[in-house]
Amino acid sequence: MAARPLPPPWRWWPIYVLVAAGAVVAVVAALRAMGDVLTPVREALFVVLFGIVLAFLLAPLVELIERFVRRRTLAILAAVLLVLLAVGLFIGLTANALVREARDLITLVPQYVEEIRSDRPFSIAGVEIPRELRAQAGVFVADRANELIGGSARIAMGVVTAVVDVILVFVLAVYLLSGAPRIRSWVIGWVPQRRRDLAEDIEDDLAHVFGAYVRAQLLLAVIIGVASMLAYSVLGVRHALLLGVLAGILELVPIVGPIVAGTVAAAVAVFQPWPLVLWVIAAAILIQQLENNLLVPRISGAAVGVSPVAALLAVLFGIQAAGIMGGIFAVPIVGVLSRFADRLREPARELAASARAAERAETPPD
Known part of the structure; x- marks a missing residue:
């Protein structure tokens, strides 16, 4: 019996969009409720x-x-x-x-x-x-x-x-x-036997994505801190080392952190001879552009497997839902969900492949 082919995309993709939107709304509401409850x-x-x-x-x-x-x-x-x-x-x-x-x-x-x-x-x-x-x-x-x-x-x-x-x-x-091995065994033990392989795969995805993302963010913080310190030192800005360390630390805070670091550097440069403040602003913008267009896709994007656009949207939703901490952990969460979605799509891909194979087998040769 030939495998049943998948329906056309226009019949099923609206359902996926609605489900995804509902899931996002539910997660945002849950994070807000948790934030109120867990404040103490x-x-x-x-x-x-x-x-x-x-x-x-x-x-x-x-x-x-x-x-x-x-x-x-x-x-x-x-x-x-x-x-x-x-x-x-x-x-x-x-x-x-x-x-x-x-x-x-x-x-x-x-x-x-x-x-x-x-x-x-x-x-x-x-x-x-x-x-x-x-x-x-x-x-x-x-x-x-x-x-x-x-x-x-x-x-x-x-x-x-x-x-x-x-x-x-x-x-x-x-x-x-x-206790990591024991914790893993204990958690997997609660999963039914027939689902344990999938549970182990999900656990591996969680560990890989979160670990890779955290290490990538620290690497980015070091790179931005060193680059800022060198740029400000070359320009002759006072307190270049302090400003570089501040830039590296604030790099861990999505979107807001780099803006604050650049603003502080510009404020310090205002009291030095003109036009140093312009050069400082230009250096801060250049560093951020190099980071966003070169470093982040190659380091964070490659580590988590999320496109830059998806990462930016995730950060915006995360900050709106749970503040700075939500923005920090939004990208790895999206990375884990992306991997989980890939695993859920594997049966559909196999079904589509078998359907195409069956159609080719039923098609008589010319």
Whole structure:
């Protein structure tokens, strides 16, 4: 009996579109509801989330070391020590310069405020800024600076809390890495026997997509941070190292992060001789264009298997649904859904192939 051919696309694609739209609406509503419910335990959730991210980051290194030491516990400890050594080396090489630049910037802020609020003419690109606008800007900057300086006790408590959270993140990552095989077996054990192969494939997709995406984002952050620091150093911008580190960190925040980093760099350059601010803005735009058109498709897109347009739409929906964290994890979620859809389409492809083969077999030769 010949296999039944698939109906024409115009008969079934509207159903798929409606189902997909309904799924998106349901996910957005669920994320909003979860955000309202989980707000009191947000900090604990962030610790768990970053612990999972760190476990994904360390997993390939652990597997590589495990080939040589043959014991997973030793491999995990070695991987953690290597990461801590790398972080410590980076801090040792840059801490003094970063602290010096941050201290200089804090010292210069009152001078910048006074320059803006003074009666002396203040112009940008030869255009004099009205005194009223300068006064408002000066008040705003001064208030923000006073809040920052006056909240030193709060900042110190925040630093202590951050250190404790980092320790908890590493401890959680170690536990997740050491118990990964048992966790996988336990989860797969709940799946019916006839579906376990599919469940294992889905788990592999989850691990691959999320791990590859997190590593790709960190690589992009390093590249953007180094490129920004070099560009600002060549242009002669003050605090180039601090601005480069800021650009690298904010690179992890989709859409908003690069804009904030470029704005801060331009604000610092405003108080240096004209037309440096224009060159800084041009450098920031050039770096972002190279990232969006060259680096992201080759690094993030290749890692997750999502086109740049789909990634941008995913980030926009993610930010709308769950804020910054939704934007960060929107792309890997779409990548996982894309892989899952590919697996669901495999039977349809097989059916279509068998239908075409049957039609060719029934067609008499010329």
